[in-house]
Amino acid sequence: MSEHIEKNGDILVDVRHLKQYFNINVGWLKTKPLKAVDDVSFSIRRGETLGLVGESGCGKTTVGRSILHLYQPTAGEVIFNGHPIKSKADIRELREKATMVFQDPYSSLNPRMTVSDIIGEPLDIHKAYKNKEERLHRILELMDQVGLNSEHASRYAHEFSGGQRQRIGIARALALKPDFIVCDEPVSALDVSIQAQVINMFVELQEQMNLTYLFIAHDILVVRHISDRIAVMYLGKMVELADAAEIYDQPLHPYTRSLMSAVPQPDPKVAKANKRIVLSGDIPSPLNAPSGCPFRTRCPNAAPCCAEAMPEFKEVKPGHFVACHRLNEI
Amino acid sequence: MEQEPLLKVRDLHTSFFTPAGEVKAVNGVSFNLDRGKVLGIVGESGSGKSVTAYSIMQILATTGKIVSGSIKLDGQELVGADESVMKTVRGNKVSIIFQDPMTSLNPTYTIGHQLMEAIMLHTDRNKAQARERAIEMLRLVNVNEPEKRIKQYPFEFSGGMRQRVMIAMALACEPDILIADEPTTALDVTIQAQILELMKSLQEELGMAIIMITHDLGVVAQMCDEVIVMYAGSICEQGTAEEIFYNPKHEYTKGLMRSIPTADTAGSKLHPITGTPIDLLNMPEGCPFAPRCNNAMKICLRQRCERMRINDEHFAACWMNVKEGIENGTIVREEEGGENA
Numbered sequence: 315m316s317e318h319i320e321k322n323g324d325i326l327v328d329v330r331h332l333k334q335y336f337n338i339n340v341g342w343l344k345t346k347p348l349k350a351v352d353d354v355s356f357s358i359r360r361g362e363t364l365g366l367v368g369e370s371g372c373g374k375t376t377v378g379r380s381i382l383h384l385y386q387p388t389a390g391e392v393i394f395n396g397h398p399i400k401s402k403a404d405i406r407e408l409r410e411k412a413t414m415v416f417q418d419p420y421s422s423l424n425p426r427m428t429v430s431d432i433i434g435e436p437l438d439i440h441k442a443y444k445n446k447e448e449r450l451h452r453i454l455e456l457m458d459q460v461g462l463n464s465e466h467a468s469r470y471a472h473e474f475s476g477g478q479r480q481r482i483g484i485a486r487a488l489a490l491k492p493d494f495i496v497c498d499e500p501v502s503a504l505d506v507s508i509q510a511q512v513i514n515m516f517v518e519l520q521e522q523m524n525l526t527y528l529f530i531a532h533d534i535l536v537v538r539h540i541s542d543r544i545a546v547m548y549l550g551k552m553v554e555l556a557d558a559a560e561i562y563d564q565p566l567h568p569y570t571r572s573l574m575s576a577v578p579q580p581d582p583k584v585a586k587a588n589k590r591i592v593l594s595g596d597i598p599s600p601l602n603a604p605s606g607c608p609f610r611t612r613c614p615n616a617a618p619c620c621a622e623a624m625p626e627f628k629e630v631k632p633g634h635f636v637a638c639h640r641l642n643e644i
Numbered sequence: 645m646e647q648e649p650l651l652k653v654r655d656l657h658t659s660f661f662t663p664a665g666e667v668k669a670v671n672g673v674s675f676n677l678d679r680g681k682v683l684g685i686v687g688e689s690g691s692g693k694s695v696t697a698y699s700i701m702q703i704l705a706t707t708g709k710i711v712s713g714s715i716k717l718d719g720q721e722l723v724g725a726d727e728s729v730m731k732t733v734r735g736n737k738v739s740i741i742f743q744d745p746m747t748s749l750n751p752t753y754t755i756g757h758q759l760m761e762a763i764m765l766h767t768d769r770n771k772a773q774a775r776e777r778a779i780e781m782l783r784l785v786n787v788n789e790p791e792k793r794i795k796q797y798p799f800e801f802s803g804g805m806r807q808r809v810m811i812a813m814a815l816a817c818e819p820d821i822l823i824a825d826e827p828t829t830a831l832d833v834t835i836q837a838q839i840l841e842l843m844k845s846l847q848e849e850l851g852m853a854i855i856m857i858t859h860d861l862g863v864v865a866q867m868c869d870e871v872i873v874m875y876a877g878s879i880c881e882q883g884t885a886e887e888i889f890y891n892p893k894h895e896y897t898k899g900l901m902r903s904i905p906t907a908d909t910a911g912s913k914l915h916p917i918t919g920t921p922i923d924l925l926n927m928p929e930g931c932p933f934a935p936r937c938n939n940a941m942k943i944c945l946r947q948r949c950e951r952m953r954i955n956d957e958h959f960a961a962c963w964m965n966v967k968e969g970i971e972n973g974t975i976v977r978e979e980e981g982g983e984n985a
Contacts, residue, residue: 508920511917513916573834576834582890585866590841592834592838
């Protein structure tokens with residue numbers, strides 16, 4: 315797959331066969347690997363937004379964190395801007411250029427720090443200023459950039475509303491002028507009217523600073539709005555990846571189909587006429603993942619061959635990748 | 645004279661008395677709910693949608709109090725009613741399911757115990773009959789092998805399954821009204837689809853009315869016959885789902901509709917509502933939405949707009965409708981408020 319995309323311009327983040335296992339205690343001195351992310355490969359072009367969707371526990375947040383090496387990946391390779399990330403020095407360099415915005419604006423900001431210290435912390439760590447004036451100047455500039463009143467620099471996080479806190483988190487992520495931001499559910503904790511403000515800000519910042527986003531969310535309409543391409547994960551595996559419009563209008567994988575049809579459409583006529591593909595059952599535990607294709611236990615088209623091996627994640631149309639054995643039959 | 649509605653709420657005011665002052669969480673809410681209808685209440689956090697529901701059930705926190713107004717269920721007044729009366733209402737006539745199925749079940753009792761407790765409390769079934777009813781209810785909400793499942797504890801159930809148990813418990817005594825307070829917010833999209841589908845089919849089967857409290861306009865569009873839009877404790881607009889979605893008549897509703905991303909907005913800018921939600925401790929004199937409204941006029945800041953009739957199925961409290969009415973001549977300027985007084 316990387317061959318195809320390499321022809322297609324400038325790759326900023328290339329993830330190859332990423333695996334992230336966690337050892338879970340399952341008894342006295344016994345552990346079992348939980349395969350949070352299992353052999354996932356994709357790449358993100360410079361200036362692009364890749365949306366990553368899936369249900370809770372499918373490993374989408376883990377992918378974002380493993381790219382930034384907040385966890386040491388179990389196996390696989392992350393190539394950032396042409397450099398494979400291997401040593402501690404690589405990781406330090408990576409974190410200057412790749413940052414993260416977290417889901418919960420309440421717990422991701424230290425309540426004992428003022429806003430200027432929160433935003434200034436990355437500058438301190440990476441020694442990105444010559445003197446105190448320069449530091450303060452940069453902090454005020456960042457606050458202005460995300461639409462915060464710079465007079466509030468000496469306040470604490472609890473004095474702000476949810477939307478404003480998320481702006482503080484974004485200012486912190488922008489402090490070192492990164493190329494790449496992992497946005498982990500950045501708007502799901504916000505009210506609808508505030509959500510639109512923050513989404514617009516992400517789009518504007520991307521245009522101004524030529525940022526690249528990995529946008530993780532479970533709200534498919536939000537992801538559809540902001541993304542150029544969308545990847546769908548299920549139980550640690552990537553099952554489909556394509557252009558945002560294509561995957562939304564013509565999903566191929568049975569899981570993506572049901573996911574797209576389950577999106578509640580904010581339009582009564584469409585919503586009431588909509589034929590939803592309602593899946594039976596729940597997502598299996600990743601500790602006891604089914605053999606072969608992870609989706610087969612809920613798949614309406616499952617056949618015996620699905621239990622045998624994980625289908626290959628292959629390109630079926632230009633730029634459209636799917637992992638399904640029975641794609642041609644359904 | 646129309647048939648008396650099942651639930652009739654008139655000018656409900658509920659406040660929380662905090663050390664910082666009185667928080668008017670619900671500020672003059674009136675609506676009717678007919679048998680077998682699904683009513684959606686939408687609004688942002690702090691708009692008073694949950695407090696409205698809790699007022700009906702009278703399960704407010706200790707600092708909360710219904711200050712004035714009337715809630716009539718089947719002709720029976722609930723405001724000021726005795727706790728013993730409320731005990732016959734809760735569970736029997738009105739049931740509620742909450743957002744978080746993880747915390748609304750007791751982790752130390754089996755599912756069966758909790759279901760049977762609710763059934764025995766509200767009906768005169770004995771233990772064996774209650775057990776039978778519990779199994780029957782679990783089967784109704786599509787829980788597989790209910791005989792086995794009633795012996796299990798909540799931790800053995802997934803989020804979607806727990807919400808099914810909550811629905812089974814709420815419906816066990818065949819209430820007339822089911823209040824669903826953000827029933828699917830904590831669930832994944834595909835599980836949400838299952839639960840909504842289940843609620844819809846049970847509603848058709850059992851004929852109860854549902855009050856659906858949510859901030860998700862998609863859920864409202866899919867489920868509701870009628871919709872109430874709330875902002876800062878008051879109703880901005882109410883009407884049929886079609887009227888609210890296709891013909892919004894309050895600036896806040898219009899703003900909400902513009903700010904949600906859809907398949908058509910991809911690649912373009914959203915039109916967010918500017919500003920931040922209002923502080924309920926310092927409510928302005930005029931329309932609560934005026935400070936954030938792009939079309940606010942002088943009168944909006946001075947005087948709160950009364951509920952106005954747009955048509956038989958649609959009411960809104962926004963001065964813009966008067967302005968438009970005067971401009972296109974449907975309102976003649978004689979008395980303040982025109983035809984809608």
